Amino acid sequence: MTELTPQANNLDQWLDAYAARAETLTVSEVRALFSVVSRPEVVSLAGGMPYVAALPKDLLSDAYESMMRTRGDLAIQYAGGQGDLKLRDQIRDLMALEGIHSSVEDIVITTGSQHGLDMIAGLFLDEGDVVLAEGPSYVGAIGIFRHYEAHIEHVYTDNNGMSPEALEESIDRMKKQGKKIKFLYLVPNFANPSGVTLSADRRPKILEICKREHILILEDNPYGLLYFDKPVPDALRATDEDGVIYLGSFSKILAPGFRVGYVLAPPAIRDKLVLAQESALLCPSSFTQFMISEYLAHADWQKQIDTFRGVYRERKDAALSAVREYLPNVETTTPDGGFYLWLTLPEGIDSKAMLPLAVKELVAYTPGTAFFGDGTGQRNLRICYSYPTPENIKIGIKRLSNVINLQTEL
Numbered sequence: 544m545t546e547l548t549p550q551a552n553n554l555d556q557w558l559d560a561y562a563a564r565a566e567t568l569t570v571s572e573v574r575a576l577f578s579v580v581s582r583p584e585v586v587s588l589a590g591g592m593p594y595v596a597a598l599p600k601d602l603l604s605d606a607y608e609s610m611m612r613t614r615g616d617l618a619i620q621y622a623g624g625q626g627d628l629k630l631r632d633q634i635r636d637l638m639a640l641e642g643i644h645s646s647v648e649d650i651v652i653t654t655g656s657q658h659g660l661d662m663i664a665g666l667f668l669d670e671g672d673v674v675l676a677e678g679p680s681y682v683g684a685i686g687i688f689r690h691y692e693a694h695i696e697h698v699y700t701d702n703n704g705m706s707p708e709a710l711e712e713s714i715d716r717m718k719k720q721g722k723k724i725k726f727l728y729l730v731p732n733f734a735n736p737s738g739v740t741l742s743a744d745r746r747p748k749i750l751e752i753c754k755r756e757h758i759l760i761l762e763d764n765p766y767g768l769l770y771f772d773k774p775v776p777d778a779l780r781a782t783d784e785d786g787v788i789y790l791g792s793f794s795k796i797l798a799p800g801f802r803v804g805y806v807l808a809p810p811a812i813r814d815k816l817v818l819a820q821e822s823a824l825l826c827p828s829s830f831t832q833f834m835i836s837e838y839l840a841h842a843d844w845q846k847q848i849d850t851f852r853g854v855y856r857e858r859k860d861a862a863l864s865a866v867r868e869y870l871p872n873v874e875t876t877t878p879d880g881g882f883y884l885w886l887t888l889p890e891g892i893d894s895k896a897m898l899p900l901a902v903k904e905l906v907a908y909t910p911g912t913a914f915f916g917d918g919t920g921q922r923n924l925r926i927c928y929s930y931p932t933p934e935n936i937k938i939g940i941k942r943l944s945n946v947i948n949l950q951t952e953l
């Protein structure tokens with residue numbers, strides 16, 4: 544990854560030439576940390592990386608051979624902008640696991656769901672438009688919404704996900720200010736960064752409010768199949784075909800290097816998305832789509848997801864027990880799946896200011912402010928337990944406790 548330095552910006556002789564929107568492209572807190580935390584002696588609880596070592600590589604070699612045998616020329620050719628029909632049909636089966644009935648016609652394959660989010664934001668957001676989102680919300684989505692110059696309005700979220708009452712209040716407040724709400728962005732399952740899941744009883748309430756207020760919902764669900772004990776409640780899209788755009792991804796249930804995600808959208812929006820995709824990149828990669836299609840057709844992918852669930856459950860247990868042992872004064876969420884814990888530090892500690900001290904102690908995390916568009920979250924931090932071994936997670940959290948204890952003694 545290219546390192547971005549402030550010096551590089553100062554020396555930029557093209558500074559006057561950039562479009563105004565280029566100013567929204569700043570180095571994220573997560574990105575700025577990258578060069579430091581990739582040092583082997585640092586336990587990184589920062590980046591949200593899937594543990595791809597748990598995927599047997601022969602499953603991919605088999606998929607590759609089968610793809611080359613059956614569709615070799617097509618795999619290296621341009622193709623349609625909507626994505627491969629066979630893979631779209633397989634995606635229908637995947638989404639059915641969360642109660643979604645869909646047609647292949649309404650699915651658009653994207654270059655990761657990040658790309659889907661970017662295209663949707665490009666279709667809907669003008670400067671000053673409001674996006675409602677959980678507080679905290681996914682840093683990558685916040686970055687996109689900022690790039691399109693939207694105002695991000697965080698809605699109070701607790702251990703059961705977004706509060707429907709708070710959603711109504713936020714909508715009222717925005718309307719009174721004369722603002723235009725374009726959509727509600729939600730990560731309903733094992734959210735990044737909080738780890739919390741929107742409860743089954745809140746889902747119909749949120750759907751009902753958005754329907755009444757004519758607000759589109761963006762349901763971003765990359766983690767839903769990575770539950771520890773019991774499946775998540777049905778997707779919001781399962782009961783509302785017209786008011787929800789659903790985003791899924793193979794990044795966490797297979798591997799992010801393929802860069803394959805998908806969007807299920809109402810027909811008119813789907814048509815626009817296909818046009819946006821053709822305009823930006825002609826077509827998504829046939830090569831990686833076909834690899835995934837072969838993998839789904841021939842490998843035991845359900846068993847592989849079970850393997851991932853086992854890995855992440857063990858790491859979540861290690862992280863939670865270390866937090867309880869070493870950080871008794873710190874509040875934590877208790878996720879039922881996914882990659883993340885969200886910690887609330889004792890009053891007076893600023894997690895961003897503390898980060899350099901933590902890195903000195905050889906542990907890294909992501910400060911809470913990264914996950915809000917309005918600078919709040921100073922007392923919070925995100926721990927990602929998906930990548931380090933359980934032993935290293937414990938070591939990392941012990942190191943973190945040394946840093947936090949020093950802060951509370953000051």
Ligand code: PMP
Pocket residue numbers: 591654655656657658681683730735763765791792793794799803804
């Ligand atoms: N949404 C959420 C909530 C995520 O956590 C991520 C990745 N960390 C993405 C979208 C993007 O995933 P991808 O582009 O790899 O599909």
